[in-house]
């Protein structure tokens with residue numbers, strides 16, 4: 002493959018050219034209620050050429066390697082048409098030659114679909130049989146093994162294996178018009194072993210859906226809120242992380258004024274990091290899709306904005322260094338600035354000490370939905386507990402947190418001492434590229450004066 006790509010690159014007549022080729026093996030087993038909604042496997046392959054001529058990008062996608070030289074020429078011609086009008090440049094990086102291979106415990110490519118179905122069906126049966134108020138289930142397993150070859154005209158050649166497996170266990174309970182959900186997630190860069198042994202999680206999802214039927218909606222108001230690690234990770238990614246993506250920043254004058262390096266954006270307890278090099282997490286890759294090594298990138302350190310995420314192009318535009326955050330969701334797409342594994346870093350407060358002095362507050366867990374619009378966010382926690390007189394009290398539902406991300410970050414007064422990376426299913430969407438596997442993490446985090454919607 003290396004020889005094939007390097008030969009094709011010689012057909013290029015551009016300032017910079019790269020070729021990315023992928024082979025993807027995937028399979029899935031989805032149950033909806035009693036029905037096996039979808040089961041199957043697929044093998045796809047293809048690639049994309051990207052060429053830069055006098056600041057203009059040209060692209061040519063392909064499905065097989067026949068005629069690759071022509072694709073390279075086409076990309077160069079397209080680039081020439083926009084060259085001189087566009088002003089793209091690439092920050093310099095050292096060429097890399099590397100081969101990244103993974104050894105999976107129970108490689109999911111070799112596990113028969115029938116075996117996958119048997120395992121997943123057990124979880125589905127547990128959920129459906131848990132209680133007569135369980136109306137339906139959604140149990141979805143999927144895996145994807147991406148093998149990526151990347152070569153560019155600067156001498157970089159990388160062969161990279163990227164496995165990803167996930168399982169979502171979801172239960173829906175109904176009592177008249179009252180419909181509630183409980184779910185648990187498992188996900189990682191792992192083999193099929195990651196999908197085994199989750200009978201307890203299936204029960205937990207069903208139990209929560211049923212318990213929420215009789216839980217009261219939280220009373221709306223302003224509370225001291227403790228968010229769990231998963232919600233902390235969602236906050237780091239959704240509310241703040243996307244604002245750190247420099248392609249977005251570069252095009253947004255107002256955000257550029259706010260996101261000034263060295264400026265205080267949060268309380269001194271708050272540190273936020275994006276790190277694509279943590280072993281085993283869904284957002285982990287040794288190299289990004291421009292062949293730049295991933296690394297630990299501090300975004301906020303003790304409340305101060307200290308970094309942001311870059312591709313080679315945005316790094317050159319802003320006079321900063323590439324951070325290894327140019328990612329493409331698949332071979333049809335160009336790499337754009339994306340997060341990897343984003344987390345709030347741990348502090349020093351044990352969970353008990355966070356709730357001890359709260360007379361009336363809220364403990365919010367996980368997330369079922371939400372939206373952000375610039376610095377405003379609305380997150381629906383999956384469930385919550387009231388905190389009364391320093392102790393966890395009754396289960397509550399309809400927990401909706403809203404606020405301004407910068408005000409909220411200033412209101413963080415305690416950060417937990419234990420950083421965890423709870424499995425995150427689904428993925429991130431941006432610029433029509435979805436779902437991109439990402440990791441989320443954090444400790445428990447305490448925030449003052451949070452507006453909580455409810456009834």
Ligand SMILES: [Zn+2]
Pocket residue numbers: 238239243428429430
């Ligand atoms: Zn996202």
